[in-house]
Amino acid sequence: xxxxxxxxxxxxxxEGATGADAARAIGEGLARAALAVRQDGQVRDLAxxxxxxxxxxxxxARSPDALELIRHxxxxxxxxxxxxxxxxxxxxxxxxxxxxxxxxxEFPEDVTVGEADLPRIEEAMRSHIHADERFExxxxxxxxxxxxxxxxxxxxxxxxxxxxxxxxxxxxxxxxRNGPFTDLCxxxxxxxxxxxxxxxxxxxxxxxxxxxSNRQMxxxxxxxxxxxxxxxxxxxxxxxxxxxxxxxRLGRELGLFMFSDLSPGSPFWQPAGxxxxxxxxxxxxxxxxxxxxxxxxxxxxxxxxxxxxxxxxEKYRENMYFTDVEERAMGLKPMNCPAHIQIYREERRSxxxxxxxxxxxxxxxxxxxxxxxxxxxxxxxxxxxxxHIFCTGxxxxxxxxxxxxxxxxxxxxxxxxxxxxxxxxxDVRIGSDEMWDAAESALESALRRKGxxxxxxxGDGAFYGPKIDLHMTDSIGRSWQLGTVQLDYSMPERFGLxxxxxDNAEHRPVMIHRALLGSFERFIGILVEHYAGExxxxxxxxxxxxxxxxxxxxxxxxxxxxxxxxxxxxxxxxERTESVGRKIRDGEVRKIPYMLVLGDREQExxxxxxxxxxxxxxxxxxxxxxxRSLAAEIAEKRAPAVPDNPL
Ligand SMILES: [Zn+2]
Ligand SMILES: [Zn+2]
Numbered sequence: 001x002x003x004x005x006x007x008x009x010x011x012x013x014x015e016g017a018t019g020a021d022a023a024r025a026i027g028e029g030l031a032r033a034a035l036a037v038r039q040d041g042q043v044r045d046l047a048x049x050x051x052x053x054x055x056x057x058x059x060x061a062r063s064p065d066a067l068e069l070i071r072h073x074x075x076x077x078x079x080x081x082x083x084x085x086x087x088x089x090x091x092x093x094x095x096x097x098x099x100x101x102x103x104x105x106e107f108p109e110d111v112t113v114g115e116a117d118l119p120r121i122e123e124a125m126r127s128h129i130h131a132d133e134r135f136e137x138x139x140x141x142x143x144x145x146x147x148x149x150x151x152x153x154x155x156x157x158x159x160x161x162x163x164x165x166x167x168x169x170x171x172x173x174x175x176x177r178n179g180p181f182t183d184l185c186x187x188x189x190x191x192x193x194x195x196x197x198x199x200x201x202x203x204x205x206x207x208x209x210x211x212x213s214n215r216q217m218x219x220x221x222x223x224x225x226x227x228x229x230x231x232x233x234x235x236x237x238x239x240x241x242x243x244x245x246x247x248x249r250l251g252r253e254l255g256l257f258m259f260s261d262l263s264p265g266s267p268f269w270q271p272a273g274x275x276x277x278x279x280x281x282x283x284x285x286x287x288x289x290x291x292x293x294x295x296x297x298x299x300x301x302x303x304x305x306x307x308x309x310x311x312x313x314e315k316y317r318e319n320m321y322f323t324d325v326e327e328r329a330m331g332l333k334p335m336n337c338p339a340h341i342q343i344y345r346e347e348r349r350s351x352x353x354x355x356x357x358x359x360x361x362x363x364x365x366x367x368x369x370x371x372x373x374x375x376x377x378x379x380x381x382x383x384x385x386x387x388h389i390f391c392t393g394x395x396x397x398x399x400x401x402x403x404x405x406x407x408x409x410x411x412x413x414x415x416x417x418x419x420x421x422x423x424x425x426x427d428v429r430i431g432s433d434e435m436w437d438a439a440e441s442a443l444e445s446a447l448r449r450k451g452x453x454x455x456x457x458x459g460d461g462a463f464y465g466p467k468i469d470l471h472m473t474d475s476i477g478r479s480w481q482l483g484t485v486q487l488d489y490s491m492p493e494r495f496g497l498x499x500x501x502x503d504n505a506e507h508r509p510v511m512i513h514r515a516l517l518g519s520f521e522r523f524i525g526i527l528v529e530h531y532a533g534e535x536x537x538x539x540x541x542x543x544x545x546x547x548x549x550x551x552x553x554x555x556x557x558x559x560x561x562x563x564x565x566x567x568x569x570x571x572x573x574x575e576r577t578e579s580v581g582r583k584i585r586d587g588e589v590r591k592i593p594y595m596l597v598l599g600d601r602e603q604e605x606x607x608x609x610x611x612x613x614x615x616x617x618x619x620x621x622x623x624x625x626x627x628r629s630l631a632a633e634i635a636e637k638r639a640p641a642v643p644d645n646p647l
Contacts, residue, residue, distance in 0.1 A: 003039075003056040011056070019046040020191070023058050033060040035069050035190045043069070045137055045188045061227040071096035073135065073178075073190050074125075074199050074225040078103045080181035081124035082221070086111050091183070092156035092209060092218055099235070100224030104207050106156070106216060113219055118201040121221070125199065132194035133179035137187060145173045145184060156209065157184045198232035199225035202239070211371070241476045247528035248375040254533055254541070254590065256524075257376065265373045265380030267521055272541035275570070276524060279539050281361060283413070283637075284385050284517070291406055293359040293387055298339035300363055304329040309494060310338040315463075319367045336362035337488075337513060340388040341495045344509075349499040354509060355391035355399055361520065362386040376525030383520045389512040390497070393438065396487065396510055400446040400468070403485045407470050407516045411482070414527065414536075415639035416472035419479075420452055423460035423467050430463060430490050439487045440466045464490035470516070474530040482523070483516040534591045534613065538634045544571040544594040546608075547583045556603045560596060560623060567627040569634065588613065594630065 001017065002010050005026075013022060019037035023030045023046070036043050038057040039050065043065050050056065059065050075094035078101070083089050086107055094103030107113055113121075142165050149157040161184065164170040176185045178193055190196075200223060207220040226232040243249075251257045256273030259266075269277055288295060304322065307313040312320065312334060321332045333339060340358045349356070362384050372378055389399050404420075411418050422443055425436045443466055447454050454468070461467055470483035488511040491497075498506045517523040527535070537543055544564060548557040557573045564571040574583045580597060587595045595611040602608055602620065609620045621629075 001050070001052040003050055003052075003054060006055070006057055013050065016049050018049055019044065019056075019058065022050060022056060026058070030058060030060070035059050035061065035063075035066055035195060036188050038065065043188050045135070046191050047137065048188075066227060067225075068096045069188065069190050070196050070227065071101040071225045072188075073193060074196050074223060075101040075103050076135070076176065076178055076181065076183055076185070076189070077125050077128050077193055077196065078121070078201070078221060078223060079105075079183060080128050080179055081121050082113075083181060085121060085124055086113070090154055090156060093160075094183075100202065100222060102220050102222045104209070104218040104220045106218050113204065113221070115204050118204070118221070122199075122201050125201075128179050129193045129196050129199075131179065132192045134192045135189035136177045137174055137189075138177070139172050139174050142171055142173050145175065149184070160184060196225050197227050198229040199223060200232060200236065208371075213371075238476060242478075242529075245476070245529040245532045246375075247377070247525045250528050250533040251375070251525075256528070256541075259375075263381075264370055265368060265378075267376055267379065267381070273524070275541040276527075276535065276539050277520060280517070280520060280523070283410075284359075284361065287406065287409070288359040288387070291357075291402065292355075293357040296340065296343055296358045296360050298333075298336060298343070298360060298362065300333050300365070301325070301330050302333060302338070304331050306338050307331050310491065311494060312338075321365050321367060332365040333362075334364050334366045336360055336364060336384065336386045337388055337491055337511070338495070341491065341497065341511075344390055344497060345495065349390075349509070351392060351499055351501050351507075354499060355389050355395050357387060357389045359385075359387040376521045376528075379519075379521050381521070384515050385517040385520065385523075387514050389514070390492075390499075390509040391512065392499075392507070393442075393510055396439075396442040396512070397446045397449070399512055400443060400485055400487075401450055403512065403514045403516075404446070404450065404452070404468065404470075407483045407485075410516050411470075411472060413637050413639060414530070416474075416482075416530075418482075419471045419473070420447065420454035421457050421460075421469045421471065422447065422454050423457040423462075423469065425466065426459050426461050426463060428463055429461070431465070435489050436466070439489065443468055443485075443487065462486055462488075464488045474526065475532075478529075480526050482518045482526075484514065484518075486513040487511075488513060535593075536637065536639055537593050537630070538637045540591075540593050541570065542572055542590070542592050543569050543634070544596055544630065545583075545587050545590075545592045546571060546573045546596045546598065547580055547587070548573065548575070549580045549597065549599040551577070553598045553600075553603055557598050560598065560608060563623055564627050564630065567631045569627065569630050584611065596626075 001015055002012050003022065004010050011022060011025060013025060023034040034046055036046055036059045038059055039054045043059065079091050079094055082105055083091065088108040090106040092104040094101065142161055146158060146161050161173060164173060173184060174187060175182050176187060176189055201221060202224060203222045205220045206217050209215040209218055224235060226235065254272060255270050257267045257269050260268060304313060316334055320334050323330055343358060344356060364382050364384060365380055366382060368378055368380055391399050408418060424440050465487040467484055467486035469481055471479055471481050473479050492508050492511050497509055499509050501507045546557045546560050548554045554575055561571050561573050584595055591613060593613050597609040597611065607620045607622055608626060610618050612618050
């Protein structure tokens with residue numbers, strides 16, 4: 001038999017040769033480095049017979065598939081260690097995931113496993129890795145596998161096999177054995193356990209079997225694995241950074257927002273958080289006004305007839321909340337568009353009125369399963385910085401450019417570097433090909449006209465039209481989608497929207513949906529993590545704290561506060577009878593940008609000693625001059641240098 005190698009050469013091999021044979025035929029070094037092979041786009045075990053004539057790629061540590069392979073290996077080693085340490089444990093599934101792997105277990109009733117037990121499990125895993133146990137695959141009749149797992153009292157495996165047989169008509173299944181542990185598994189796997197060069201168990205969580213809250217709650221152990229200790233260390237460092245920036249913890253510590261089981265997925269804004277919210281809203285409102293938007297406000301509860309007409313009933317019902325009001329079925333809005341359409345429709349529109357741009361800090365509700373709720377980043381109660389533009393086909397390109405420009409303007413204020421993605425027609429879509437041609441080329445030429453670079457996501461558009469998404473990378477390298485600009489030819493059709501053209505005939509407007517911050521909730525969550533809670537001065541809930549050294553300075557401290565407050569600065573006096581050192585420490589913890597220390601000397605000279613957060617003492621200033629410079633820093637919305645290490 002023969003296979004073609006990536007460099008174009010062909011390799012002759014004996015009949016029935018495996019990936020391992022091919023690697024050895026190329027060189028001993030490669031044989032040692034090989035983890036698996038890829039043929040016909042599929043990753044396969046080194047021990048599997050090769051397919052005659054198909055191109056062959058040998059997967060080594062350098063290949064992008066390698067991490068997924070060894071993480072899956074590590075999941076099996078985790079189950080090996082756990083079943084050895086806790087006899088009677090029932091195993092379910094253990095896949096590789098984006099940043100590592102997990103395995104879900106049902107422990108015997110008298111056993112609870114928590115994070116304190118992870119080092120012990122890691123120790124057992126290490127000895128199995130050190131023993132370099134081979135992953136051996138056997139393909140056996142489903143009936144035999146079923147019998148085996150029934151005998152071993154592994155009900156989750158039994159259920160998986162029964163489903164495979166029933167739903168997919170499977171008659172053979174594959175088992176993988178490494179050392180003492182055998183798992184039902186599709187594979188592929190690396191050759192042996194020692195290829196896992198570095199791993200760590202990271203956390204323990206509850207997870208329902210098959211994600212179904214009516215079924216058994218299992219214990220999920222998360223871990224991660226890498227091909228070198230260096231890679232693992234830098235990953236753990238990033239995790240540590242992310243933990244230090246966790247907006248849920250900072251939100252609690254800084255008194256920004258809270259959550260209650262009484263309203264899951266819906267933040268309660270505390271006074272300090274509301275200050276930030278209001279500053280963002282002020283910015284949003286002023287800029288919308290400046291850019292020709294008119295603000296509207298629409299209800300949140302609607303007759304379901306509206307949702308049937310908009311298509312949400314058909315496509316989005318699962319994510320909506322419904323209720324009966326005086327025997328009328330009503331639904332909470334998951335999007336603002338149909339509401340803005342009602343306002344558009346209220347009057348006859350002429351081409352002279354267009355474009356019409358409505359903006360709304362629109363409150364929508366979308367159902368998210370409780371398991372995926374995550375602080376402010378994944379909520380059910382969402383306040384979008386939404387807008388809908390109704391325009392003619394010829395106006396689309398200019399409007400799109402204005403939306404992008406607006407987005408860039410906003411992101412720059414926060415020090416974000418945006419990245420653009422253009423998503424084009426999906427397989428399942430409405431509208432004619434001519435409509436899609438026009439819409440896609442309008443977006444493309446808008447991007448080209450501005451000389452903007454973008455990534456193309458073919459087939460990723462909404463079912464009603466193509467879109468441009470705006471992403472940014474935060475201070476520790478994580479990517480977030482913020483804004484979106486979407487063209488929509490369908491909603492105007494569904495609602496029969498019209499305008500009278502210059503030709504006196506009725507025409508259909510195009511609708512542009514756009515949000516730039518995304519939602520206020522999520523955006524603030526991202527800001528907290530991006531700044532590690534150290535907000536730029538204009539957003540800081542308390543911008544300056546006055547610290548009198550002794551009681552006899554309180555009078556002067558209050559005068560300083562009043563003078564700064566008169567310049568529009570959010571300022572407080574720390575009047576506690578604590579030492580000034582203690583007051584400074586507390587102010588640092590609260591990440592207050594400016595601390596103003598006052599003693600005899602300052603009082604006599606009418607000055608203040610200024611401490612800038614993170615910089616420390618920056619000298620003393622004349623009070624009036626300080627008020628002017630802080631007010632200027634606030635007015636400029638100066639973006640701070642983002643702290644790269646909050647630890
Ligand atoms: Zn597996
Ligand atoms: Zn919309």
